[in-house]
Amino acid sequence: MQIKRLYVKNFRNIREQEFCFHENVNVLCGNNAQGKTNLCEAISLCMGPSFRTSRQSSYIPFSLDNSKEKCVIKMWFTTSFNTDSENLIEFTICNNKKEIKYNGLAIKSALELYGVLKYVVFIPEHLNLIKGVPECRREYLDSVAMMQTPVHLKKLSRYNKALKNKNNLLFGINFGDDLSVIRPQIESWNSVLAAEGLNVTYGRLKYFSLLETIASQLYNELSGGEELKLKYYSSIFDSTELKCEEINGLYNEYLERLNSSFQRELKMRYTVLGVHRDDMNLYIDNNDVKEFGSQGQQRSTALALKLAEAEIIRQKDETPIMILDDVLSELDAGRQRFVLNHIINSQVFITCCNINDVKELKNGKVWKVENGIFTEE
Structure with a gap:
């Protein structure tokens, strides 16, 4: 364009x-x-x-x-x-x-x-991709995925709706309530969260690998040789090497992790695990950019992410x-x-x-x- x-x-x-x-x-x-x-x-x-x-x-x-x-x-x-x-x-x-x-x-x-x-925009507020809370980075990954496929938005919306319902249930529990009645309701929502959460994870990781490759290359050129690495942190899975043929086992693992968090969630009164707690970590020459990066390095990293976003769009269809x-x-x-x-x-x-x-x-x-x-x- x-x-x-x-x-x-x-x-x-x-x-x-x-x-x-x-x-x-x-x-x-x-x-x-x-x-x-x-x-x-x-x-x-x-x-x-x-x-x-x-x-x-x-x-x-x-x-x-x-x-x-x-x-x-x-x-x-x-x-x-x-x-x-x-x-x-x-x-x-x-x-x-x-x-x-x-x-x-x-x-x-x-x-x-x-x-x-x-179009792809970089504004000073995008430094929050580096310095801000994990929610900023999750929203960014979801926006990259949604720009490639609108289906990701539907999956994310279904997950967020189930999460809201479950959290409302947890927040409304009072001392003395019959947990034998409440727990099955919680586990019913967990089954929805596991299915949709797995879909959202796949959607993010599909484009995260592209983002990681392109952003790392761009940052290397931009900085004159520094090495940028991106790592996806999942609150459910120990590894992000997820394979579609293992989807049933991954669903069971997701569901088991959620169900086993019941006592902790009773104390916290909200859902403690899931894609809404995931994060993206960034490193320059193996040092955490958020903690140890200079202002210039942090700005360059945010810029590399936005340039990579534009390149992903360009490779698929239109030049932004x-x-x-x-x-x-x-x-x-x-x-x-x-x-x-x-x-x-x-x-x-x-x-x-x-x-x-x-x-x-x-x-x-x-x-x-x-x-x-x-x-x-």
Whole structure:
């Protein structure tokens, strides 16, 4: 996929401007709060939900009358399957009502485009993939799997529903309740959790192996020789070398582990084992990145994961757009050069504050951004 042109009017602090983008790297450079990320968000809204968590009412500038002024974003693009024909996405908001058209036909939601028009975004919050709680890494692995196959979402939803029901049952147990009645109910939910949990585990591991191989290679190139290793930690299985022909034995093992945790769960009042307790551990030269990695190493590791995600998408079907927000800060000169000049399979949008960070860009465009106005350098 490649964005050819973009028209933006009355979106956040961007009053009105049209852009013709470079096919490779596009750098948006300026101080904080000038509009760099706003433009990236406008791009994302044409391909799915915004990567920001914000209200729709905040899209139109506060200085304008929402009942009279209209927010308009138009994006012309080509796909990898048909590079000769341009497509058009139109995103408009008027009177706080949103309308999206794809080649002139109205669609109900940007979610209909998500997964069809694919983009991968890196924002500073993605450092939580390295420094944050295990839930961040689990959600990331699930998002990678879901982008490849929507079936993973159904399996995960069924697991989470059963987990919620079981936890409600555990939380509601009172002193003196008849455990001979409650335990069979718990074990009934355990059978559902074992079946769906095994499905979710398989889904994660299928793409984890791809992610591990690609991210390790990218990090090695990005860092100039450091070795990145990813390891999946399962709270159920001692090994992640799971084989489909052993599925009955794995189900029984999963179920046995859950059932044997009954006394511990009575004390904790929640489910203590399962895919909702799994994690992904990351190591650079055999040292835990979360504990011992520098700021630059942690940022580089998160970036390698996002670049690997884009490569997995590209290998399967469509080349995604890449949005890299504030990615260059805390990277040394060598890593900055890699980001600027070695992402060759995607159209890339990079935001930064320091023009010196992009002085070695070899193939791309640079815009200076000030008060929502973009000037090509």
